[in-house]
Amino acid sequence: MDYYSKSVNKLIQELTRLPGLGTKTAQRLAFHIINMPKEHVESLASAMVTARREVRYCKECFTITDQELCPICSNGNRLHNQIMVVEEPKDLVAYERTGQYKGVYHVLHGVVNPQLGITPADIKMKELIKRLEGDVDEVIIATGSTTEGEATAMILSKFIKPTGIKVTRIASGVPVGGDLEYVDEITLMRAYDGRIEL
Ligand code: ZN
Numbered sequence: 207m208d209y210y211s212k213s214v215n216k217l218i219q220e221l222t223r224l225p226g227l228g229t230k231t232a233q234r235l236a237f238h239i240i241n242m243p244k245e246h247v248e249s250l251a252s253a254m255v256t257a258r259r260e261v262r263y264c265k266e267c268f269t270i271t272d273q274e275l276c277p278i279c280s281n282g283n284r285l286h287n288q289i290m291v292v293e294e295p296k297d298l299v300a301y302e303r304t305g306q307y308k309g310v311y312h313v314l315h316g317v318v319n320p321q322l323g324i325t326p327a328d329i330k331m332k333e334l335i336k337r338l339e340g341d342v343d344e345v346i347i348a349t350g351s352t353t354e355g356e357a358t359a360m361i362l363s364k365f366i367k368p369t370g371i372k373v374t375r376i377a378s379g380v381p382v383g384g385d386l387e388y389v390d391e392i393t394l395m396r397a398y399d400g401r402i403e404l
Contacts, residue, residue: 214240266337268313268330269295278302278310285309287343291334291362293317293350301348304391307398309346312337317354318361326361335365344372346401363404374401 210218214236221232239247263269264276271277278284278298288309292298298311314329326332338345345366349355363373377400 263313267298267311268315268333269298269311283308287341288346289334289337289342289344290346290348292348293355293358297348297350300391301394301398304395304398306395309344314349314358317349317352317358319354329358331362331365334362338366338369338371342371344374346374346376346398347404348376348398359404367404373404375404376401 217236217239218229218232221227221235222229224232227235239250242250260272261270262272264271264279265274266279267276269276269278273280279286285308289312290301290307290309291312291314292301293314293316295313298313301307301311312330312334314331314334316324316329318324318326318329334345345362347359347362349358349362359375363375366373376397
């Protein structure tokens with residue numbers, strides 16, 4: 207590693223912090239970067255800094271936004287008494303792409319996974335329970351159909367049912383182990399329309 211200049215070594219070292227980047231790939235990227243036009247590098251670096259600094263969680267649904275409330279939560283035309291629970295912001299985006307869903311969301315930022323030591327306390331579950339104190343008619347659980355997604359759905363329904371709020375689960379039109387992000391819009395809407403009460 208000491209064959210390169212200090213600054214190149216530092217760049218390689220920083221790049222290896224990114225997921226999926228081994229030393230070889232980091233070296234290749236570092237050399238690509240030092241050969242890029244200066245203004246492109248500056249714009250890349252500043253986009254990274256700005257995104258990290260300005261992005262935050264919506265205080266209502268916990269999706270990623272740059273406002274206190276995301277555009278969906280601050281939209282008075284959405285049905286705020288219908289909450290769809292998803293694993294990640296990208297799942298919210300997948301449902302938004304259908305243009306059909308009129309309710310709001312709650313992003314858990316993960317699923318319960320005992321093997322990885324992820325408990326309900328590690329995801330935004332208590333934040334969801336807190337939201338149920340408001341005017342909520344239905345919670346639609348749209349976690350994935352993986353073992354962890356199903357387990358999380360079960361835990362959620364156990365928590366929510368005693369409140370008397372209707373709990374539904376999207377139909378299993380979504381392929382097992384399927385990532386919502388890659389499911390087409392028609393399948394997603396079918397899963398939503400065919401949801402069943404838990
Ligand atoms: Zn929001």
